[in-house]
Amino acid sequence: MGRVAHGGTGERSLLDRSSLVERTATVAASAATEAEDVDRDARFPQSAIDTARQERLLGVQIPHRFGGDGASMSDITDMCYTLGRACSSTAMIFAMHQTKVACLVRHGVGSRYHEALMRRVAAEQLLLASSTTEGRNGGNIRFSSAAVEHMDFEISLVRNATVISYGAQADGIITIARRANDAAGSDQVLLAITKNDYTLERSLEWKTLGMRGTCSAGFELKFKGTKDQIFPDAYDKIHAQTMTPVAHLCWSSTWAGIAAAAVERAQSFIRRAARGDGGQMPPGAAHFTAAKMTLAKLRAMITSNLDTYLDHENDGRALASLDFQSSINLLKVQASELAVETVMSALRACGLSGYRNDGDFSVGRQLRDVLSAPIMINNDRILANIATASLMSGVPTKLRD
Structure with missing residues (x-):
């Protein structure tokens, strides 16, 4: 047993690191079993992600008071390394998911909506995808074309996302957008949206040399929700x-x-x-x-x-x-x-x-x-x-x- 400080919350909780190693090894073994098929067929590593859910690793970074294990970034990177040795696509999906969870953990505390989403990630083992690239901007994630439309408390967003890794398989998406129609491209907000809030229409396929199992297709993302889904921090x-x-x-x-x-x-x-x-x-x-x-x-x-x-x-x-x-x-x-x-x-x-x-x-x-x-x-x-x-x-x- 080791005492681990969780960044962003200031709390400390006991985390059984030996158990964490064992749980990660179980997921890695599942990932290794299907790695060749995932690569050959360019398919999502469903068995590995299902095992990660069973081992409750998708919510492992969530603080203890919201239902998670309070794993540190040191723990998360060790897990990425272990999974990378077994299946590249599984590891990259896990890495991207944990990056989105880290945004929730560090910038969602104090927001009723985001704290509730943290509890859902921990309880339901939700898989979160990322939508940061769009249109001709490519990898310039510090500039957004799509803007949040404001209608009193309700908001909406239409985004031409050239890549949303495992977007079709995710339970939610963390996406960036311009703050409003009259905002500059660099004046951005981050939104946390779940599957019942948005639709995806495929616009680009994912036929690549490698990392085929991340299923990083392009989509038109259409979202309708409420203002509280915008992260409080810019x-x-x-x-x-x-x-x-x-x-x-x-x-x-x-x-x-x-x-x-x-x-x-x-x-x-x-x-x-x-x-x-x-x-x-x-x-x-x-x-x-x-x-x-x-x-x-x-x-x-x-x-x-x-x-x-x-x-x-x-x-x-x-x-x-x-x-x-x-x-x-x-x-x-x-x-x-x-x-x-x-x-x-x-x-x-x-x-x-x-x-x-x-x-x-x-x-x-x-x-x-x-x-x-x-x-x-x-x-x-x-x-x-x-x-x-x-x-x-x-x-x-x-x-x-």
């Missing part, structure tokens, strides 16, 4: 304090898990090859060493940023600072590139056995899935956005701050 605050850091930590942990699965297969291949050749290392051994090194670097980078986040998760000013925002955005860029490099090294370690799709040492699925990492909120866009901010910060004069 989106710029939510974006800086929660959406960006939690997403980048969870995504990076998922990619690290995918990379770890590839390295594990490479290790098994090298061991078998060495045994078959009287202990002589095969040509791919050097690439396995490189894969182990980059995986270690990737894990260290994630945990370092996670520690910084945990140190300041209740300090909005620190989270909004130039240094932290630059660091957490660069985490996404660097982690995505390192994950790809790691899997490529694992592939070269395995040689043709890794390139094949029909053997025990195949890393083709992991490679195709991890190639989504630099494209998911394009790295070039992130680097361009932080270029000006980077020019404003000084270059370190010492090895340690």
Whole structure:
């Protein structure tokens, strides 16, 4: 038993972490069983998500007083890593869902509607999707075209969402929009809506190289509801304090898990090859060493940023600072590139056995899935956005701050 502080609420609750590890392992085992079929058929990992519901992991981050376990971000990222080793799509769905839950936990307390939704997520194990991209804006989630229409206490929204991952399977959606028709594109709000409030009309299919099981199709989203479904905090605050850091930590942990699965297969291949050749290392051994090194670097980078986040998760000013925002955005860029490099090294370690799709040492699925990492909120866009901010910060004069 370990005592875990839950960020954003200030409460502390006892969480049986050994039980949490066991529950996550159960979901991972279910995910691994169907991972090949999920990838081949581009289908939603229903069995894995059903198991996550049975193990009550979808509401694990919800504070204890709202019916959840009060799991920390450290717990959540560990879970993403474990699931990433089993099934990339399951892990990414879990990561995106937990990012939306984090928005509820950190910015919904004090709002009757959002507190009630937290209780529902914990009790009913609701799966929450995200709608942040639309129309021609692509991955620029700090600009919205669609605006909330206000009619006294009622509101409505029509949104051309080019991507809503697992939108057809979700029980609710967390979406951004312009505050009103006369608001600037960057004047945004975040809304929490549930399935009875909206309709989805498919506009784009999801036929991709990898991450096929996330079912990230495009939809026209039509919503009608009430004003209390808008988060009390402005989106710029939510974006800086929660959406960006939690997403980048969870995504990076998922990619690290995918990379770890590839390295594990490479290790098994090298061991078998060495045994078959009287202990002589095969040509791919050097690439396995490189894969182990980059995986270690990737894990260290994630945990370092996670520690910084945990140190300041209740300090909005620190989270909004130039240094932290630059660091957490660069985490996404660097982690995505390192994950790809790691899997490529694992592939070269395995040689043709890794390139094949029909053997025990195949890393083709992991490679195709991890190639989504630099494209998911394009790295070039992130680097361009932080270029000006980077020019404003000084270059370190010492090895340690």
